[in-house]
Amino acid sequence: MTGEMYFLNQLQAKGYKITPQRQELLRTFLESQEKHLSAEDIYNQIVKKFPSMSLDTVYRNLAVLQELGILTELNFGDRKNLFEMNKAGHHHHHHLICTKCGESQEIDFCPLKYLDQKAVKNFKMEKHSFEIFGICANCME
Template identity: 40%
Template structure:
């Protein structure tokens, strides 16, 4: 998802497209992988002095709720990234830097045909956690 698509999603859902909201989207569009609310706050404080945690968390929750951002949990903390809606895929996520790598195959195909053949699967999420090459050698 890009910024213009995300802004359309906001407007379609009845939300205003403010400068802060656009700046949050720019941050995630430029981020390489998942980022925390703390990362976002540190970035926004350079432009919006005294921005509150409440404002940031409220917008992150909104973006997740309307499908602009996707979330995962790393080291007990919620992390966010721009939603990848262009095709079905999964991620490898680095535990140290949060960088992601798309995984093109889906293990659900095998599971639906064998282990879970008699089950109605409504959704799924498959993530692999570890260290990316840069963090592995650091």
């Protein structure tokens, strides 16, 4: 099953219609060389094929895809929020973000595993994000 079909099946299973715009949004992520896209990046790609589509529609669809666990929203500090597609069987990860050039690098471990869960009393964690900001090797040169 192709990546696109996998995600379309997830949408259908949850009762969402498979619209051409949703298909194009998923295709934009799957075909992009960039791992992290802003809503505006996505809109600028989709509007070429669907000129009547609004940025609000992109945001609504991004919210649906987040709710279904297909996308994750990332906040890299002073930059706009970005989205990344969760691959089938994806692993939880975090990022190193360069404050000069904005490049990001995935880190394959979760620092939360090292947090003493007893230190967080009377609180049920539902999700978290952990990003480290600094200067990348290229910018240090």
